[in-house]
Amino acid sequence: MKNKNISRNKSNISITFYLAIALPIVSCIVILVSYNTTGLDMVLSTISSLVDYSGFKTDGGWHFKLLLILPLISVAHYIAFSILKKHERPFEIQLLQGFMVICYVVVLSIFFIGVGYTMAVFVIKAFSYMHFFGNPFDRLNEIFASHAYIKAYEDLSNYLWANIVNFYTVVIILCITQVILAKTLYARKIEPFFAEYINNRANKNTKNEGLTSSQQEYDSLVDRVKDAKKYLPVKYFKNNQTFIGKDIDTNKPVYIDDGEIFRKELPHFAIVGASGKGKGSFSQTFLSQMILKGYTAIVFDPNDDTHLMKNLSFHTNKVGRKFRLINFKDYLVSQIDILQKCSAYEFEELMGNMFPYLEYKDSDGNYYNQYSRDVIQKYYIKELNDAECMHDLHQKVFDKYGEDALKNPNGELPQFVSEFLSLSNRPLVKVRNSISIKESIEAGDVVYISCPRLNKRTELAVLCKAFMMRIVQILQNRDENSKHVFMFIDEFPSFANLLVKESIEQLRKKACTMLVNLTSFESLDGIRSDVDGGSVKTAIITNSIKLIYQQPNTRISKSISDMTGTKIVYKENKIIKRNSAMKEIEEAYETTKIPVEVNVFSPTLIENLPSNVALFLNYGLPKMVHTEVLKYPSDTKYPTLIEAEPYNANDSETDSADDNDIMGAL
Structure with a gap:
């Protein structure tokens, strides 16, 4: 692709050089x-009529004419040599580019021929002062002598300055202006105007010459991405737009309008792909932008992604906000109350998860489970007010009612009581x-x-999932006009349950956008929780803008391909012509093109998508984008873990003898 860019630049330079330098000299000689x-009167009259149009027969008549066509040649140059050069070029775009090049070249040629005409007038005037007598050497010396040219210049100085010096000065100024416009006004106004049309044509570049084989698709991919260069995402950050990546086909930044997010017009984001292909890079870039804009980010990270943690911590400190790190693996440190002053309804929902x-079930076990439900309703919910943590709630219940009140008719404590106490005794949540x-x-x-391993139902996994559900409850109960929140969940299938599934559809209305990372949508099919994985999969696919990174699994890649939409390609079929006797095959072929939807x-x-290249779906036309990781200073320190005051049972009014009875009963 480097060679292509060099040849394109050389082509542009050669055209400009020919028009500005070579064309006036050639036209002067002609x-x-x-x-x-x-016998060459026709040539002279044709050139003369063109010069009449350009205005070079007078002292600067070209001024007004150039002003009239200046917008045309300026826009034509930008479209032909800037926009269309960067795209996949099917015949339709080649035709448009060719028309713009012709328009640019023809119009400017008329003016540079006028320069040649001015030069010819000067030469003819100079020759009128020359006297060709004597031998050939004397005549040749007369041509190179300066006196004739000086006299001609004295007669035509105003004419020459107006039509050559001033003209080229204006051309230089216009070139500088063109460069400035190409970087500012044209890039913001003209290019977006053409972008959708051009991308549409580029995406459908197989309508006439369709890619009909896997090898062609692969070769096309290699050609499209081989010029993708590393870049700094921060250069493309904007206050009112969110940077996604750079379009592979146009090399232009791709944005999402923040207004569409905050007006709740856009769904959530699903970032899908194999490990190490760019999901984390995009997540860091997206979340950092929102943090820099002052929005809250909530992150659930089961992978100990140090880069994500440091990156977000750095940008949080940059805007003067607090970075609250909670690490469930560091469970011996008192950190967080997962109940967070929940209501009776929220507590019951949380305990159910x-x-x-x-849950009510049509089985014999439901008889014993009813006692667990009863103690929640009769005792725990009544003592929720002012409970500082799970253990504090448990202490309040036993202090007030005693263990005998909680026992079932068999004299045993319900299963819920013992399990709730065991979880509440973890120093992490005993605060x-x-x-x-x-x-x-x-x-x-x-x-x-920072989450523990969630693939097994350990106490830490239960507490972490419960904390996530409590945060979801807090978000669901916010006012719809609250400041926007972005919640990022890595390894999303590990967290999926009924509450999360319902929140996918509800949180957007509560000013919350979810970003979920997962290896594939199919990974949701195998989740084991209180909800069918297929319904979670449908909810995510239906309610998300998608970034799809490499999917090496053939079955999964086919399902992703079906999400990208369809186009029409024409498949060529060669039919062998036979003679009338149908005995011998002739060498003639008849080719037919059959439209095929792909x-x-x-x-x-x-x-075969390379790393950091993704398909961007469900926001306008499907695009292939190049994402990059957002850099942070190498000396950024690991953020500090939050610490709460440890809960001490001696601070309560619980009688130690009663405590011994309780512990003995458990």
Whole structure:
């Protein structure tokens, strides 16, 4: 692609050089020859009429004419040599480019021929002062002598200055102006005007010469992405737009209008692809932009992504906000109250997600589970007010009612009580004076949760998922006009449950946009929770803008390909012509083109996408974009873990003897 760019630039330079330098000299010679040669009157009259149009027969008559056509040649040059050069070029775009080049060359040629005419007038005038007598050497010396040219210049100085010196001065000024316009006004106004049309044609570049094989698709992909260069995303950040990446076909930045996000017109974001292909890079760039704009970000990271953590921490500190790091793996440190002053309804919903057996079931187990539901309703919910953490709530219940009140008819404590106590005893959540997540959200802080392994139902996994569900509850109960929040969930299938599935459809209305990372949509089919994975998959696909990175699995790549939409290609069929006797095959072939509907991006392309190149779907026409990681200073320190005051049972009024009875009963 470098060679292509060099040849394009050389082509542009050669055209400009020919028009500005070579064309006046050539036209001057042609005028002189036709002026002094009988039989070339037609050539001279044609050139003369062109010069009449350009205004070079007078002292600067070209001024007004050039002003009239200046917008035309300026725009034509930008379209032909800037916009269309960067695109995949099917015949339709080549035709448009050719027309613009011809328009630019023909119009400017008329003016530069006028310069040649002026030069010819000067030469003819100079020759009128020359006397060709004597031998050939004397005549040759007369041509190179300066006196004739000086006299001609004295007679035509005003004419020469107006039509050559001033003209080229104006041309230089116009070239500088063109460069400035190309970087500013044209890039903002003209290019967006043409972009959709051009991209549409580029995306459908197989309508006439369709890509009909996997090899062609692969070769096309290699050709399109081989010139993608690394760049700094921060250079493309804007206050009212969110930078996604650079369009592979146009090399122009791709944005999402922030107004569409905050007006709740856009769905959530699904970032899908194989590990190490760019999902994390895009997530860092997207979230950092929102943090720099003052919006809250909530992150659930089960992978200990140090780069993501440091990047977001750096940008949070940059705007003077607080970075709240909660690490469930560092569970011996008192950090957070996961109840967060929840209401009775929220507590019951939260417990139902933490302890699946609380659900009503048509089985014998429902008899015993009813006692767990009863203690929640009769005791725990009544003591929710002012409970500082799970353990504090448990202590309040036992202090007030005693363990005998909680036992079932068999004299046993319900399963819920023992499991709730076991979870509440974890130092991580056994706290006093915990930070308020609701207040942190309202303050625009970043809440970063480093999660444990979630593939098994361990106590830490249960607590982490419960905390995520509590945050979802807080977001669902916000006012619709609250400041926007962005919630990022890495390894999304590990968190998926009924509450999350419902929140996908509800949170957008509550000024919250979700970003979910997952290896593939199919990974949702196998989730084991209180909701069918297929319904979560449908909810995500239906309610998301998608960035699809490489999917090496053939079955998965086919399903992604179906999401990209369709186009029409023409497949060539060669039919062998036979003679009338149908005995011998002739060498003549008849080719027919059959229209075939295919997906915009094929499975082959999706399987071979290079790192940091993704398909951008469900926001305008499908695009292929190049995303890059956002850099942060190498000396950025690991953020500090939040710490709360540890909960001490001795601070309560619980009688130690009663405590011993309780512990003995458990």
